[in-house]
Amino acid sequence: xxxxxxxGEAAPSxxxxxxxxxxIKHEDDTRxxxxxxxxxxxxxxxxxxxxxxxxxxxxxxxxxxxxxxxxGAYQMLMKQSVVVSDISAxxxxxxxxxxxxxxxxxxxxxIGAFFAIVIVKQLFGGIGKNFLNPALAARVFMLSWAKEMxxxxxxxxxPSATAISVxxxxxxxxxxxxxxxxxxxxxxxxxxxxLVGDHAGSxxxxxxxxxxxxxxxxxxxxxxxxxxxxxYIGTVALLTFVFSxxxxxxxxxxxxxxxxxxxxxxxxxxxxxxxxxxxxKGKLIFGVGCGLLTxxxxxxxxxxxxxxxxxxxxxxxxxxxxxxxxxxxFGSSTGIHGSAKRGKTNSPKKx
Amino acid sequence: xxxxxxxxxxxxxxxxxxxxxxxxxxxxxxxxxxxxLNSEPAVSVGDAVLRGQLIGFAGGGRSxxxxxxxxxxxxxxxEKTTPNGEAEKYIVIQSDGLDAISPDVQPQxxxxxxxxxxxxxxIIFRAGIVGMGGGGYPTAQKVRAALxxxxxxxxxxxxxxxxxxxxxxxxxENSAAIINGTxxxxxxxxxxxxxxAIADNKLDAANxxxxxxxxSELIKIRIFKTKYPQGAERQIINALTGKEIHVDKYPHDAxxxxxxxxxxxxxxxxxxxxxxxxxxxxxxxxxCIKEPKNVMVPIGTSYAALIDFxxxxxxxxxxxxxxxxxxxxxxxxxxxxxxxTTTGVLAFSEEMESRYNNPPVCIRCGRCIRVCPMHxxxxxxxxxxxxxxxxxxxxxGALSCIECGSCAYICPGQVPLVANIRTAKTRILQKRKAGxxxxxxxxxxxxx
Numbered sequence: 047x048x049x050x051x052x053x054g055e056a057a058p059s060x061x062x063x064x065x066x067x068x069x070i071k072h073e074d075d076t077r078x079x080x081x082x083x084x085x086x087x088x089x090x091x092x093x094x095x096x097x098x099x100x101x102x103x104x105x106x107x108x109x110x111x112x113x114x115x116x117x118g119a120y121q122m123l124m125k126q127s128v129v130v131s132d133i134s135a136x137x138x139x140x141x142x143x144x145x146x147x148x149x150x151x152x153x154x155x156x157i158g159a160f161f162a163i164v165i166v167k168q169l170f171g172g173i174g175k176n177f178l179n180p181a182l183a184a185r186v187f188m189l190s191w192a193k194e195m196x197x198x199x200x201x202x203x204x205p206s207a208t209a210i211s212v213x214x215x216x217x218x219x220x221x222x223x224x225x226x227x228x229x230x231x232x233x234x235x236x237x238x239x240x241l242v243g244d245h246a247g248s249x250x251x252x253x254x255x256x257x258x259x260x261x262x263x264x265x266x267x268x269x270x271x272x273x274x275x276x277x278y279i280g281t282v283a284l285l286t287f288v289f290s291x292x293x294x295x296x297x298x299x300x301x302x303x304x305x306x307x308x309x310x311x312x313x314x315x316x317x318x319x320x321x322x323x324x325x326x327k328g329k330l331i332f333g334v335g336c337g338l339l340t341x342x343x344x345x346x347x348x349x350x351x352x353x354x355x356x357x358x359x360x361x362x363x364x365x366x367x368x369x370x371x372x373x374x375x376f377g378s379s380t381g382i383h384g385s386a387k388r389g390k391t392n393s394p395k396k397x
Numbered sequence: 398x399x400x401x402x403x404x405x406x407x408x409x410x411x412x413x414x415x416x417x418x419x420x421x422x423x424x425x426x427x428x429x430x431x432x433x434l435n436s437e438p439a440v441s442v443g444d445a446v447l448r449g450q451l452i453g454f455a456g457g458g459r460s461x462x463x464x465x466x467x468x469x470x471x472x473x474x475x476e477k478t479t480p481n482g483e484a485e486k487y488i489v490i491q492s493d494g495l496d497a498i499s500p501d502v503q504p505q506x507x508x509x510x511x512x513x514x515x516x517x518x519x520i521i522f523r524a525g526i527v528g529m530g531g532g533g534y535p536t537a538q539k540v541r542a543a544l545x546x547x548x549x550x551x552x553x554x555x556x557x558x559x560x561x562x563x564x565x566x567x568x569x570e571n572s573a574a575i576i577n578g579t580x581x582x583x584x585x586x587x588x589x590x591x592x593x594a595i596a597d598n599k600l601d602a603a604n605x606x607x608x609x610x611x612x613s614e615l616i617k618i619r620i621f622k623t624k625y626p627q628g629a630e631r632q633i634i635n636a637l638t639g640k641e642i643h644v645d646k647y648p649h650d651a652x653x654x655x656x657x658x659x660x661x662x663x664x665x666x667x668x669x670x671x672x673x674x675x676x677x678x679x680x681x682x683x684x685c686i687k688e689p690k691n692v693m694v695p696i697g698t699s700y701a702a703l704i705d706f707x708x709x710x711x712x713x714x715x716x717x718x719x720x721x722x723x724x725x726x727x728x729x730x731x732x733x734x735x736x737x738t739t740t741g742v743l744a745f746s747e748e749m750e751s752r753y754n755n756p757p758v759c760i761r762c763g764r765c766i767r768v769c770p771m772h773x774x775x776x777x778x779x780x781x782x783x784x785x786x787x788x789x790x791x792x793x794g795a796l797s798c799i800e801c802g803s804c805a806y807i808c809p810g811q812v813p814l815v816a817n818i819r820t821a822k823t824r825i826l827q828k829r830k831a832g833x834x835x836x837x838x839x840x841x842x843x844x845x
Contacts, residue, residue, distance in 0.1 A: 066816035068802030070722040075753035174760040324763040375794040376771040377643035
């Protein structure tokens with residue numbers, strides 16, 4: 047032992063960074079994910095501009111700008127690090143605009159953005175912590191301005207891009223397909239028109255085809271999984287087919303799933319990370335729940351629209367769904383560690 | 398179809414050194430050889446030693462004998478930290494450049510078929526062989542623990558860590574030693590068939606081994622899907638049989654025993670040449686290394702000498718990693734020496750850092766859960782750890798974590814998930830050791 051020198055070598059001149067493993071990172075970060083969502087929303091946006099004119103861009107620009115501004119201002123005010131560069135606020139802003147009719151007054155998206163970003167998102171801790179989908183909560187809040195939120199125009203009618211308000215006292219809303227479906231009639235539109243989006247409705251919800259295209263992009267980029275969109279739309283399809291209000295159940299089902307905000311909701315809103323379950327099983331339960339509530343509201347509710355409310359209701363259950371769908375830990379019989387019954391090998395997969 | 402398991406992820410291989418043949422590094426002027434835990438030096442300062450000579454006696458527990466990797470003179474016996482940060486005794490030997498081999502290194506005189514199991518295990522023990530995939534568990538002890546329990550022998554050539562190519566090259570260039578080493582291990586353990594596990598990004602190695610094993614019922618080559626962390630023992634067994642081994646249990650409890658391919662070669666060398674474990678193949682790579690290579694390195698070589706042998710740095714490195722990029726340990730200087738468990742030495746520049754500068758935050762994308770090979774919810778464990786709630790971290794399976802790094806690698810919010818889970822594990826184990834009641838467990842010292 048006496049031969050052992052105590053450590054105490056001269057400190058080397060260059061020291062390297064010492065950090066915890068892993069030492070490499072996947073290239074995706076929050077910003078690239080949000081950017082992918084924005085890219086996926088673009089086809090529907092371009093089609094909306096084609097259909098409803100440049101007022102669409104004005105509304106989107108206001109909603110996105112206000113969202114980013116409110117987020118940055120709140121974080122500065124609260125002396126937090128300003129993280130608007132994750133561009134999650136821009137996605138929220140886009141979805142707020144997508145959820146309003148093109149006739150909405152220009153102050154409405156700003157109010158929506160304030161409610162979504164400050165009240166729903168930041169007051170509950172910011173990204174990843176909010177328990178309601180900010181854009182949907184804002185949509186429901188904005189329904190307080192009922193006329194402004196429900197005055198739809200026929201496609202091809204392009205309201206002024208700059209007028210603060212385009213609604214007059216004698217404005218009449220064009221009937222959306224959902225209003226017709228509610229009373230059990232098939233809308234006077236072809237399936238092709240429904241798919242492409244040649245009908246009245248909110249800015250971003252009309253083209254099921256282009257929304258699905260965006261959804262495919264998100265699936266390919268692995269931003270979302272198939273569970274929620276498939277189980278959600280599937281449940282609506284099944285229920286409207288089985289409990290059709292029309293003698294032609296197949297047609298009735300087709301128009302139901304292509305109407306309203308179902309595609310926008312199922313692909314872009316119900317899949318919001320913060321407010322949807324984490325596991326595949328949980329996502330399936332969540333999607334089925336959303337589908338069930340959507341049909342109930344569409345059939346029996348006061349509103350024609352069911353998507354926003356049903357997703358918000360399911361948002362509230364996410365924590366519990368996570369809890370009951372905890373994955374079974376490798377080598378253990380349950381999701382709770384250490385509960386593997388030692389010595390027993392009755393389960394074929396477990397040792 | 399290639400075998401696989403649920404979870405895990407594909408990571409870009411960046412196996413830059415895969416085509417460079419193993420180069421034998423000449424003995425450096427000085428080697429600093431670590432002794433195993435609890436060992437005592439077998440030499441004194443000033444002693445002349447030869448290559449392969451015993452320089453450290455095994456003590457109790459998990460210790461094993463240590464041998465000189467060069468011939469020369471012992472200049473110091475000192476204490477210094479291992480790559481993992483533990484204090485250890487090291488023997489410093491000044492090489493005379495002759496590499497004269499010790500007369501103790503002699504081929505076995507007895508035929509294997511005439512040896513008893515104890516004799517065979519003793520040969521493995523005296524050669525100082527440990528798990529060379531990075532585990533470092535003494536092979537003789539592993540064999541003894543598996544005796545009579547294990548019915549299937551798996552030789553692990555998966556090498557799922559990016560950048561690392563040493564196992565790949567060993568399988569290509571030293572196939573015969575692997576086949577023979579496998580047969581020796583089969584004989585020692587009394588197992589009738591050995592299985593060599595190879596990922597499908599190394600089909601050339603699989604073919605090389607297949608050719609040698611052709612027609613033999615004794616050795617089977619199993620092809621696995623290239624996925625991280627397929628090389629983990631439990632994931633290999635799961636992919637092969639569907640069995641899940643609880644983290645508290647060992648593979649031999651389920652009838653398996655797994656050895657790394659290079660361990661297998663070391664076993665062969667011990668039997669065929671009587672050569673103890675004094676050198677190993679290491680991948681030197683990373684964006685700062687001028688010539689990424691696979692090098693046969695004498696144990697005790699300093700990283701500085703090893704990197705010089707690979708042409709030095711092409712640009713200023715920020716991090717030096719012992720092992721692979723997913724599970725390796727960063728070193729603060731180049732004085733660290735190569736040990737029996739060093740699989741790779743990587744040098745990364747600043748450019749390898751994440752470009753995303755926002756503070757870490759979980760956005761609940763669920764990717765960590767999808768990739769976790771142990772089917773945990775890493776985000777929840779990390780969240781409980783940050784709160785100091787180790788009871789819930791334990792309930793969510795923190796102790797089942799194998800620290801493979803998949804979750805932290807994939808996390809878009811840049812949350813240091815593995816670091817947090819490690820904190821939780823340490824606290825939970827401390828707590829269990831202390832055997833106190835479940836209060837006072839929180840202290841909130843976790844990495845944010």
